[in-house]
Amino acid sequence: MASILNIAIFLPLVGAFIVSLFRNEWLTKVVSIAISGVVFALSVILLVNFNPNTHHFLYRTTVPWISSLGINYDVGLDGLGVSLFTLTALIFFTVFIWAIKVKEKPTLFYALFLILETTCLGTFSALDLFLFYLFWEGMLVPMYFIIGFWGHDRKIYAANKFFIYTFFGSLFLLLGLATMIVYGYFISGHISFEYDFHTHIAYPLWLQIILFVLFGIGFAVKVPMWPVHTWLPDAHVEAPTAGSVVLAGVLLKMGTFGFVRYSLPLFPQASKIFIPVMFVLSIIAIIYAAMMAISQTNIKKLIAYSSISHMGMVTLGTFALSVSAINGASYMMIAHGLSSAALFYAAGFIYDRFHSYEMSDLGGIAKYLPNFAILFMISGLASIGLPGFSGFVSEFLILLGTFKYFPMWAIVAGVGMVLGAAYFLYMYKNVMLESASLPESKIQKLQHTMDLELHHIIPFVLILFGAFIMGIMPYNFVNIVSQTSKLILGRF
Amino acid sequence: MKALYPDIITTVGIIFLIILELFLPSFDLIGFLGFLISFISGVLAIKYSLAGYRFSEWLLDINVFSLLLKGVIYILTSFVIFSSVSFFKSKKTYVENVYTFLLVSLGLSIMVSSKNLAVILAGLELASISMYISIGMLRDDYISKEASFKYLVLGSMATAFFGIGSAFYIGATSHLDIISVSVNHNSAFALASLFLFVAFALKVSAAPFHFWTPDAYEGAPTSTTAFISTVPKIGFYAVIFLLASYIFPVTNNFSYIVGIVGIISMFWGNLVAYAQNSAKRMLAYSSIGHAGYFLIGFSRYNPLSVSSAIFYVIVYAFATAGAFLVLSILEKNQSWNHDMNNYRALYRKSPFLATALALFLFALIGIPPFATFVGKLGIFLGLVNSNAWFFAILFVIGSVIAAGYYLKLIVYMFFKEPVVEDNMSLSLNLFDTIGISAFLIIVFFFGIFPNVLFDIILKDMFHG
Numbered sequence: 001m002a003s004i005l006n007i008a009i010f011l012p013l014v015g016a017f018i019v020s021l022f023r024n025e026w027l028t029k030v031v032s033i034a035i036s037g038v039v040f041a042l043s044v045i046l047l048v049n050f051n052p053n054t055h056h057f058l059y060r061t062t063v064p065w066i067s068s069l070g071i072n073y074d075v076g077l078d079g080l081g082v083s084l085f086t087l088t089a090l091i092f093f094t095v096f097i098w099a100i101k102v103k104e105k106p107t108l109f110y111a112l113f114l115i116l117e118t119t120c121l122g123t124f125s126a127l128d129l130f131l132f133y134l135f136w137e138g139m140l141v142p143m144y145f146i147i148g149f150w151g152h153d154r155k156i157y158a159a160n161k162f163f164i165y166t167f168f169g170s171l172f173l174l175l176g177l178a179t180m181i182v183y184g185y186f187i188s189g190h191i192s193f194e195y196d197f198h199t200h201i202a203y204p205l206w207l208q209i210i211l212f213v214l215f216g217i218g219f220a221v222k223v224p225m226w227p228v229h230t231w232l233p234d235a236h237v238e239a240p241t242a243g244s245v246v247l248a249g250v251l252l253k254m255g256t257f258g259f260v261r262y263s264l265p266l267f268p269q270a271s272k273i274f275i276p277v278m279f280v281l282s283i284i285a286i287i288y289a290a291m292m293a294i295s296q297t298n299i300k301k302l303i304a305y306s307s308i309s310h311m312g313m314v315t316l317g318t319f320a321l322s323v324s325a326i327n328g329a330s331y332m333m334i335a336h337g338l339s340s341a342a343l344f345y346a347a348g349f350i351y352d353r354f355h356s357y358e359m360s361d362l363g364g365i366a367k368y369l370p371n372f373a374i375l376f377m378i379s380g381l382a383s384i385g386l387p388g389f390s391g392f393v394s395e396f397l398i399l400l401g402t403f404k405y406f407p408m409w410a411i412v413a414g415v416g417m418v419l420g421a422a423y424f425l426y427m428y429k430n431v432m433l434e435s436a437s438l439p440e441s442k443i444q445k446l447q448h449t450m451d452l453e454l455h456h457i458i459p460f461v462l463i464l465f466g467a468f469i470m471g472i473m474p475y476n477f478v479n480i481v482s483q484t485s486k487l488i489l490g491r492f
Numbered sequence: 493m494k495a496l497y498p499d500i501i502t503t504v505g506i507i508f509l510i511i512l513e514l515f516l517p518s519f520d521l522i523g524f525l526g527f528l529i530s531f532i533s534g535v536l537a538i539k540y541s542l543a544g545y546r547f548s549e550w551l552l553d554i555n556v557f558s559l560l561l562k563g564v565i566y567i568l569t570s571f572v573i574f575s576s577v578s579f580f581k582s583k584k585t586y587v588e589n590v591y592t593f594l595l596v597s598l599g600l601s602i603m604v605s606s607k608n609l610a611v612i613l614a615g616l617e618l619a620s621i622s623m624y625i626s627i628g629m630l631r632d633d634y635i636s637k638e639a640s641f642k643y644l645v646l647g648s649m650a651t652a653f654f655g656i657g658s659a660f661y662i663g664a665t666s667h668l669d670i671i672s673v674s675v676n677h678n679s680a681f682a683l684a685s686l687f688l689f690v691a692f693a694l695k696v697s698a699a700p701f702h703f704w705t706p707d708a709y710e711g712a713p714t715s716t717t718a719f720i721s722t723v724p725k726i727g728f729y730a731v732i733f734l735l736a737s738y739i740f741p742v743t744n745n746f747s748y749i750v751g752i753v754g755i756i757s758m759f760w761g762n763l764v765a766y767a768q769n770s771a772k773r774m775l776a777y778s779s780i781g782h783a784g785y786f787l788i789g790f791s792r793y794n795p796l797s798v799s800s801a802i803f804y805v806i807v808y809a810f811a812t813a814g815a816f817l818v819l820s821i822l823e824k825n826q827s828w829n830h831d832m833n834n835y836r837a838l839y840r841k842s843p844f845l846a847t848a849l850a851l852f853l854f855a856l857i858g859i860p861p862f863a864t865f866v867g868k869l870g871i872f873l874g875l876v877n878s879n880a881w882f883f884a885i886l887f888v889i890g891s892v893i894a895a896g897y898y899l900k901l902i903v904y905m906f907f908k909e910p911v912v913e914d915n916m917s918l919s920l921n922l923f924d925t926i927g928i929s930a931f932l933i934i935v936f937f938f939g940i941f942p943n944v945l946f947d948i949i950l951k952d953m954f955h956g
Contacts, residue, residue, distance in 0.1 A: 066943040068950055069870075130869075134860045141854060148907045156907050160899055167857075167895050171888045178872035178884075185877070 016114035043089035070192035079483035094459035158238035173218025208270035222255030236304035241348025249341035285312030286416035317398035325401025326485035332394035342379035390470035495547035505529035523577035534566030557952035575927030576715030600727030639711025657687030709776035718816030722809035751791035758784025797874020804867025814931030863938035
């Protein structure tokens with residue numbers, strides 16, 4: 001089984017080489033879709049075979065790599081890791097199908113996404129700090145070019161802003177890693193980048209606080225938490241549809257994943273001290289981003305702000321430090337990955353057909369594109385947490401877990417979630433309904449617009465099916481992520 | 493005795509080339525022979541270093557670490573010669589260029605072979621004088637001659653500082669060798685440290701001693717810039733390592749002076765680089781910024797940070813040389829003047845060159861999986877290890893600032909539309925492609941397997 005994990009991580013990278021070697025458009029697309037399909041199938045095998053009752057990382061491979069610095073090639077998955085791994089594989093599979101009609105530089109487009117897939121999968125499975133950082137930073141360059149090449153009008157500004165913000169955060173993370181490793185060296189006398197090695201070291205409180213802040217800056221930029229969130233709306237609006245989907249569906253999860261995998265178990269006492277800070281920042285993100293979303297007229301920006309709001313819920317649940325809240329936070333990472341990907345696909349479809357994200361240019365679409373209207377509605381409802389979809393389970397668990405210890409915060413956060421329904425329905429009304437007031441010219445145009453095609457439907461169906469399955473049979477999935485939560489809370 | 497072979501081969505080779513050139517002034521032939529001589533010496537030096545040869549008689553002290561550095565110096569020189577012959581031919585410079593490069597590397601090689609100040613000075617001067625000549629090699633170009641003269645004047649100042657520093661050193665310790673000495677509160681010794689440090693800070697273009705750098709780098713033929721901005725650095729930092737191990741720790745708080753010069757240099761280089769419109773000049777400022785990183789690495793003496801700094805210097809040399817060589821290939825096109833606007837939509841005209849340059853720039857930013865990242869990580873580890881928090885944080889901030897201007901050039905190459913459509917033809921011959929690819933592979937390889945080089949450095953530096 002361990003070899004399946006390694007194959008799944010590196011197959012896309014091999015694919016990127018093949019693709020850029022042959023530079024044949026159709027071969028590229030076939031190879032990319034096939035490879036991402038295989039990776040998705042492998043990830044499902046890993047998910048199905050996952051044993052949630054163990055206390056270890058599964059599918060582990062450890063090979064010495066840079067021995068003088070104590071660096072190993074070390075990969076393995078825990079409950080949260082395997083869930084995010086499967087989510088990543090699914091999102092990339094749908095992205096490759098969706099983008100099949102990309103016209104501009106298709107080979108490069110697919111090659112960059114394949115590299116990106118390897119780095120994302122690697123980030124969620126690395127158990128060596130050096131390897132983790134390698135994958136974590138490796139995602140920067142492909143994403144930079146994806147935004148810069150295929151973005152919209154202000155793509156250069158957005159790509160640079162994305163790069164500088166993320167790089168800024170990562171360097172603090174790097175400084176944190178260096179500090180941690182040096183402390184480990186003082187304690188034990190040898191340098192080691194192993195994750196396991198560091199979980200067995202009890203850091204003194206002052207050091208935990210320093211490290212928590214350094215790691216926290218790195219993760220918070222990626223999440224993104226208020227006040228370092230400003231790169232996200234720009235990056236989302238300017239990125240191509242596929243880029244936005246990966247950004248919202250996978251890359252944002254790296255930040256929250258980092259908090260759960262690194263900050264909580266490595267610095268438990270500091271995490272407790274920082275609960276109020278993280279709560280305040282999370283609540284600000286939830287409420288402020290929801291208010292910002294309501295005031296947007298650009299649908300992609302609206303969805304971007306809704307992402308910030310939802311990620312605020314995730315950080316809130318993470319730092320409530322109860323099993324069900326962390327379960328909920330982990331569940332929400334997956335749920336939000338699915339629903340935001342679906343919403344960005346919807347926004348991308350609208351842009352493909354009408355070449356605008358502005359609500360004033362849109363309206364009355366539902367009457368003419370019924371299939372799309374249905375899927376868009378379902379995506380939105382999944383996002384705002386309708387029972388029956390994964391979003392509901394996660395919100396419920398987070399609020400439940402938070403309410404136990406911090407009832408006031410839970411109530412405020414609950415209010416924030418109501419706002420979620422408000423902005424989505426407001427957007428849906430402006431974009432899809434209101435057909436009565438349409439001018440004649442727009443109706444003419446709408447009548448000649450094609451509804452969803454096959455390469456649009458498959459991604460929608462796959463993603464919404466995932467959200468639905470996770471919504472109606474949550475027990476199995478919660479069981480998997482709760483392995484991680486129990487492991488982490490065992491250290492408090 | 494075998495440890496001397498690389499230098500002997502190079503010396504004999506240079507003399508042979510000088511004579512051969514009188515009869516057969518062909519760039520291809522001399523260039524190829526120069527490449528061969530340098531490459532063989534380099535491979536031999538590395539082979540002997542791994543085999544553990546050493547030689548310490550007369551005034552020389554060649555150990556495995558200096559053999560390793562010699563190997564890197566010669567191999568890098570051979571790569572640069574390999575990739576620059578076609579550039580020199582297109583610019584119609586003198587054939588001498590090939591053996592001035594070899595002379596520089598011979599000088600550097602002598603410099604790293606000894607702990608004796610007089611021998612170091614001899615090597616330094618051989619390298620420097622050959623550099624002045626090769627910078628002024630574009631005979632019809634006023635800027636090239638000006639650059640050469642400017643470097644001559646400021647370089648001589650460095651020599652003067654080195655001389656006066658040596659004088660104070662001998663006065664204070666009555667030794668001519670750089671060895672561990674114990675002197676308490678000796679102001680002559682403090683002055684010696686200061687002058688020796690300033691001499692090399694001037695040579696490695698650390699601010700505030702950097703004023704020659706942008707002009708010299710911009711005025712020199714671009715292949716020569718690729719050479720003088722990288723190969724000599726390896727030799728100079730080897731001497732700085734020597735100073736950092738024996739001389740700097742003696743005087744109280746001297747490490748702060750080194751660190752502060754490093755920080756000034758880092759911020760000055762990285763901030764002023766934003767104001768540049770010429771890519772070549774921008775890279776010159778980038779090397780001032782990098783001088784800052786390295787000096788910060790040498791400011792605290794612990795095995796990890798100094799060995800990382802040396803590792804960083806070596807891989808940085810390959811990345812920078814690669815970047816300048818891409819520039820030199822572009823410059824073969826007559827209308828190219830390195831203004832940023834020239835780089836608009838380079839990606840469409842030459843995907844290979846644009847991608848290669850972008851990868852070198854990402855390497856200079858310090859992003860994994862490029863080798864420079866490992867150097868940066870090592871310096872971080874070293875700084876934190878010696879409790880130099882303040883320096884570590886400033887290092888982070890400086891690195892973030894630096895990312896911006898490299899991105900600026902990448903943006904021009906990939907995302908900006910050209911102002912006027914021109915059908916500029918960019919000729920790319922086989923040698924250029926092989927040369928650039930070799931640099932790329934090295935920068936990648938040592939990023940993924942840094943231990944291949946890093947272990948040798950770590951072992952040789954302290955047990956050599």
